[in-house]
Amino acid sequence: MIVLKDNKAKFGIDFNENKNVLDSLSTITSKSLRNRVAGYITRLLKNESIELEKAENMKKQEQIEEQNEPIDLVTESVSKETLQAETH
Known part of the structure; x- marks a missing residue:
């Protein structure tokens, strides 16, 4: 849908606002289609x-x-022993 793709930021999750945005962006003349x-x-x-x-x-x-x-x-104790052995 090109209208949505090109103007996604203008649309939201409110139906009435989306109707108004469509009125301003499109040439849809049919109320039911809009x-x-x-x-x-x-x-x-x-x-x-x-x-x-x-x-x-x-x-x-x-x-x-x-x-x-x-x-x-x-595993925790083995890791500590390994670290101690490596540092000495």
Whole structure:
């Protein structure tokens, strides 16, 4: 959709605002067609927003899980011994 591709920053997740933006950018004379296009754009941008939020939440969850992972004491002690041996 060329109108959205070229003017994505002007559109948002509000249907009425998207109708007004379409009125100013396009030559669509049919009210029902304009509403269908505005609805499509609104739905598309809402879905993108939801997917982006899900990805951010998953990333935050992974970071929290990494912070809460138990320390492997055997590996930790071997690493300290190796470091001490290498520094002496």
